Amino acid sequence: MGMRLLFTxxxxxxxxxxxxxxxxxxxxxxxxxxxxIVADGLGIPWGMAFLSDGELIITERKxxxxxxxxxSGKFGELSGGPQVRAAGQGGMLDVAVPPDYTAGGWxxxxxxxxxxxxxxxxxxxxxxxxxxxxxxxxxxxxxxxSSTGRHFGSRIAFGAGDFLYFSVGDRGVRENGQNLETHAxxxxxLHRDGRVPRDNPFESRPGALPEIWSYxxxxxxxxxxxxxxxxxxxxxxxxxxxxxxxLIVAKGNYGWPIxxxxxxxxxxxxxxxxxxxxxxxxxxxxxxxxxxxxxLVLYEHEAFASWKGNLFAGALKLRHINxxxxxEAGEPIGEERLLEDFGQRIRAMTxxxxxxxxxxxxxxxxxxxxxxx
Numbered sequence: 001m002g003m004r005l006l007f008t009x010x011x012x013x014x015x016x017x018x019x020x021x022x023x024x025x026x027x028x029x030x031x032x033x034x035x036x037i038v039a040d041g042l043g044i045p046w047g048m049a050f051l052s053d054g055e056l057i058i059t060e061r062k063x064x065x066x067x068x069x070x071x072s073g074k075f076g077e078l079s080g081g082p083q084v085r086a087a088g089q090g091g092m093l094d095v096a097v098p099p100d101y102t103a104g105g106w107x108x109x110x111x112x113x114x115x116x117x118x119x120x121x122x123x124x125x126x127x128x129x130x131x132x133x134x135x136x137x138x139x140x141x142x143x144x145x146s147s148t149g150r151h152f153g154s155r156i157a158f159g160a161g162d163f164l165y166f167s168v169g170d171r172g173v174r175e176n177g178q179n180l181e182t183h184a185x186x187x188x189x190l191h192r193d194g195r196v197p198r199d200n201p202f203e204s205r206p207g208a209l210p211e212i213w214s215y216x217x218x219x220x221x222x223x224x225x226x227x228x229x230x231x232x233x234x235x236x237x238x239x240x241x242x243x244x245x246x247l248i249v250a251k252g253n254y255g256w257p258i259x260x261x262x263x264x265x266x267x268x269x270x271x272x273x274x275x276x277x278x279x280x281x282x283x284x285x286x287x288x289x290x291x292x293x294x295x296l297v298l299y300e301h302e303a304f305a306s307w308k309g310n311l312f313a314g315a316l317k318l319r320h321i322n323x324x325x326x327x328e329a330g331e332p333i334g335e336e337r338l339l340e341d342f343g344q345r346i347r348a349m350t351x352x353x354x355x356x357x358x359x360x361x362x363x364x365x366x367x368x369x370x371x372x373x
Contacts, residue, residue, distance in 0.1 A: 025338070042366070044362050062091055078132065084113065094109065096156035098158055121144050152171070167220035170256065180207065185218070185256065186217060215252075222295045224296045235311075241261060253279065292317030346360070
């Protein structure tokens, strides 16, 4: 109840709270939306996805995996998850449910696995039976070991057919971004069973890892696939300034650390050689100052008609939900910042079957935005 009261108090500075744990806000188009807390008390809910109309599966960075019943607001712990290295930015990371999921089907996870005292981003899948995750299978233990506790990625997105994509950060080693012999600093493309697609761009290139789809990334923590237009979107952390929204293509080199819009943390010195150079793909949107994007979703529902076809990113540093307005060509033409007065680090996001926008915060809240009655 403490977090519910805190939430209401935040919003009384902007609007009149209509009930405990809820408030109304006015959107850019003049329409009104209701913001509700569904549950709280989790330990950094890092990833979440819908299993059914009323049930969310949620990962906690410290290692837990839980089911949330939306009607009751109660959590249930799931058994059978992996041992994770919950240190630095690592731990239990993303969870993703395929768009054609049926009960008993495969669920997909990324997490930091400990190997020789270091964290390695790993992709795995398992089946949910009752309250147990069974048949846990590692699909790819990436070559991304590092002594740092930084930049594990990692988000999962399902593409056309049975393809999936997932990201791994540069692991705090900048040179990894341009090194095709490591998975660090890359986005991978696999079949759902872990096989490497034959048409991957580096599948037959000596000295390159065949799972890599794109590279030159610093730390992608948001992936979203547009099934109608066959576009893969990624949003990633820059250094001090220079977060990027990119449209991902096969074999694309996005420049890190040679090309960057950011500054060094230790002083007013630019990172990299330039903000743009031939041979490197430019971002479609750059955030200066950094918002620190922790997630990305594509909104395709009718519940908020003006949002359809837009992207939403959770902002960790600047603490809001960032709506990225796209035109029909897929070009960013504006943005809207939601929940700035909430003052919370927005981590994961997903869209519910009813078209509500769900979000998590690093303080353990699960909330949602829905049309006001």
